[in-house]
Amino acid sequence: MDPFEMQERKREARRRLRAQREKAGELRGRVVAISLVCFAMLWGIVFVQMATGHDPVLGNPSSTVAQRNGGADRRPARANVTEAGASTDSEEPSSGEEELETSELEGEPVEEEFVEPEVETEPEPEFVESEPEPEPAPVITSQS
C-alpha cells in the first residue's frame, strides 16, 4: 500500500481512538462528579438529622423513653432534673444503659476510644540518576 495513504489511515485511526478516549473520559468524569454530589448530599442529610437530634436509628425517642421509664414521658423528667440543678450531680446514672440514655437525650455523640490505625509505610523509592540524552546532531539548512 502507498506509505503516505497508510500513514494517513494510521493518523485517522489515532484521531478516532483519541476522540473515543476523550468521550469515555468525559463520561467517566460526569459519573464521578454525580456520584460525589450524591454522596455529599446523602451525608449532608445524615449530618443534619444527627445534628438536630433526629437520628432515625433510634426511632421515636418518646417511645424508647416510655419503655425504659415505665411509661413516664422522658423529656419532662429530664427537664425536671435540669431545673433542679443541684440534684443533677447526685443523680448519676448507675448503669451503662442510663448513661447512654442521657447522652442520647442531650444529642451529644458517644465518645469512643480512638485507635489510630497502623499505617504501613512504603519504603522510599530509590532515585537512580538517569544518563542525560546526548545532544541531537546539528543540521545545515542550505539552498535547495
Add this chain to the structure above:
Amino acid sequence: MSREAHRTFECFGGTATVHVRGADIGSGEVAADEARSQLLDAHRRLSRFREESELTHLNRDPRDEVPASLLLRRLAAAVATAGSRSGGLVDATLLDNIERAGYRHSLEGPGPFSLAEALSSHPQRAPAQPHPSRLWRSIGVDEGGGTIIRPPGVQIDSGGIAKGLVADLVGDALREHRTYAVDCCGDIRIGGCAGQERTVRVDDPFGGDPVHELKLRDGAVATSGIGRRCWVGADGAAAHHILDPCSGEPAFTGVVQATALAPSALLAEVYAKAALLSGPEHAAEWLPHGGVVIRDDGSVDVVAAERSLGQLTVAS
C-alpha cells in the same frame, strides 16, 4: 541512552538526511530506514523530470478532474496554500516559464558559474510581483472523490513545495521518537518527544562558513536561494530556478538567500521563497517566525520572531 540513527542519500535532486533517535537503537535505525524509503518514494512520484511519475501524468492529463493519490492531492493542496499564503509570490504553476527559461532537466551539482558571477551578469534589481492570472487559484482537491481539479494545461512544478511537504509528512511519522530531523535538501522538519533543542546552521551561499546558528526544538526551517540550480540562459547570461511570477524570468531582487522558520517545513519554504522574491526592503515582512536574509553584498540580516509559536523555540 541510544544514539541517533543517520541516513544521508540523494533525493529530490539534492542531498537528504534523516536523523532519528528512538527509545532504543533498533527502533531508531528502523525508523530512519522507513523515512528514507518514504522520501525516495515521494521523489519518484513527485518529480517532474521522470516520465513515469504521478506528477508528470497529472500535468499531461487532458481531463479537468484527475484521480490522484493522497500524496499528489496533498501537493496540489500545498500549491494552492503556497499561493494564498504568499499573495501569489510563490507560484508553482509556472512550469512552462521555467522550462522556457531553460530548466528542463534535473540540475545537480555545482552550476556553470559562481554566485558572484551570476550577480554581476544581472546588474538590475527589482522585487518580484505575483502573476496577474494567479493560476494557482484554479487548483482544487476533492478529498471525497480522491481527485485533483484544475483546468487542463495548468501544470504543477513540485520544486521546493514538494520538499517542504514531504519533510512534514515524514516528520509526522517520526514524531513519537525521542528526537528526529528530516532534512529534505534544505527544508528541515525538527521535533521529537524528548523536546531537545537541535542546532541548525545556516549555510553561506558564497561558500564560506555557516553565517548563523538557530536552535529549534519543534518546528521547521527552510532556505531558498539563487546560488544553486543555475544555468546559462538563451541570452548567455546566468539564469536560476527562482522565477519572478509576473515576468516569468529568473528573479534578481537583491536577496541571494533567505532562511525562514515556521511551524511546518511547507510554510517555512513558502516564507523563505516569498522573502527572497520580495527583495531586501520587504524580506523581513515574510518572516513572522524569524529567519536570516543574505543580500547580494553578503551582508546578513537576522530577523527576530514577531510571533511566539508555543513549542517552537528559536534562539540565535
